[in-house]
Amino acid sequence: MKRSNVTQFIWACALWTLGTAGCGSPGDAGESIDGVTWGTSQAALTVYEQAALDTANNAAGCKPLGNFYWEIGDGSGPLYGLTKGSGVTATTVMPIASASKWLYVGAYVQSKGYANLTADEKKRLNFTSGYIDENTTLCDVAGTTVSACYGPSFKDVTYRPLQNGRFFYNGGHMQKLALDDIGARKGTGLLSVMDWLNPLLGTTFPESDSDVAVAGGFSGSAAQYRVFLQKLLNGQTALSSKLTVDSVPAWSGGPNVAFTPWTAAGEVYYGLGHWIEGEPVSSTWTVTGHSSPGAFGFYPWVNAARTRYMVLARSRQLGSEEGEKSRACAQTVRKAYETGIAQP
Template sequence: MKWTWKTGLIPVGGLLALGSIGCGPGGNGLEGLSDTNLGTSRAALTVYEQAAVDTANTSPDCTSLGDFYWEIGSGTAKLFGFSRGSTVSETTVLPLASASKWLYASAYVQSKGYVNLGAAEKKQLNFTSGYLESTDDVTCGDVGTTVSECYGSDYKNVSYHSGEDGNFFYDGGHMQKLATDDMGWRSGTGVASVVSWLNGQLGTSLPESSGAVAVAGGFRGSAAHYRVFLQKLLTNQYAMSVRLTADAVPAYPGGPGVSNTPWVSGQAYYGLGHWLERELVSDVWRMTGHSSPGLFGFYPWVDAGKSQYMLLARARLIGPEHEGEQSRVCAHKIRKAYELGVPQL
């Protein structure tokens, strides 16, 4: 299996909604969208906002990403948001890919209650269960496909690998097994869809899609959709809000018990459907935030103290791997510039 920020589906309908795939202004295939936020004039910006905008528009780590929308906020308000380029705004619906994992895990914990979770469920949420997909390339986007059919041999073909039980193996199969056992009859759209269940648990309004049956990577949404989830997370409205560090395991290259990880450098742990990012602070590795980067570049993050969130929304559907990691690097530069009032170039 390839080390990627796994996704489940890019349905044909989804591609049409995004626009034709090609080499547009940002090389991301999203040219021509009409819901564009052109931002605020330079004269109206604070020194902190201007530093963040300058970083997004001039840092090579950001300009290489093509067009994207980013925003920073708290649990009660969006503090500042801006579009780089003209094709992605806060309302542009994009494939979330692995940013779906945080949503699904949070909805599952919300529905069951953390104290009621068994050991097997926790292992399926922190990717140590041994249930793995047989391929990265098969999607579950056919209309009417159910969660259990997505799990089965015609699609993801998930199976149990005893040798990986207890090891961290980044793969959507863990969650697909959990979802199949819990709601295998649900489909991506229509009455009692996967997304209607998720929205009911989280108080969100994500759009339905046939590919949502691939719960680890098939959801779609915009920055505005995901913002609602992050703000509720920060204000302790979810069971997950107080379990962000629960059941976390090493998930970095060379870490103990790590079999397969897309993490590129440094340390990170993996909790219940999301990453625990760590940075060297005074030569000591410290947890600094939580995130769930998507294969195509959608990047949601909250700080370790649950006082701030950040979103970087984009979708490069054809391009190199590690789009999620590239968004993470850019997002942290923008956030630092916003914090210090000094561009990070």
């Protein structure tokens, strides 16, 4: 993907709200936000950035999504970011639902070391262990522990022997693992779940009462999640080199698939706490990226080569298949950015 010399500094304006501010030359004085010095003069977008902006605003798969923030970057930082609508920026904290799974697994593998994981642990991380939530009650009562979240007052996770060895997308697998590992941790205060996770990942995710639901209760922003994605790209976590290991079929009708929420066409696989996306290339299914879309629309992604990351941040708690909608939109915007051609 070619870029002209004048765009070497363009990424510095990219995280600004669409149409409200531009960026100047590298020498412009400006405000320092999120490690970036913002210019004060107006500058034209590159054709790639303009294509991404137009696609975010006008593409059929993006227009119905409401307000969102989209960002693409590499191991060094953001390359370009945009806000569609208003009210959502790189630093807007929101519930990220199942995007929590990737973070929990990243921290778990970091704490244990991949080589030390047992077969049972791996099955809980790729959702083939047979441990399933009996209900969807959110563990968000102040003072609740991970152990209480596992129990009958909330998730009520049970073992179903007939599902052992089959892919069943459900937080119960991870909840059972957390019960055994960090059961006494709480959502806020001393010895919280985030007190355990943040040091392992080098992140700054905030505490909330619902964090004890490790498979879906975290909150965060695109900027906070970006740190984890960059560490995956840069080989700074134990999970970085393990994004394709222990993967199992996860598409509807796939072998040994008991339940999957994935609705996009074609094959998809599930690894350790994240989806493995792909597409046919010369009739052969080929990995294109890794992701962990949340039910409210938060969508983090890294490409198969671990050279790019992407986040689409939004929270729509009323609706269905919001994660898939965000995935489709984010990938359309990415295509526009990479080709310089706005997508329909």
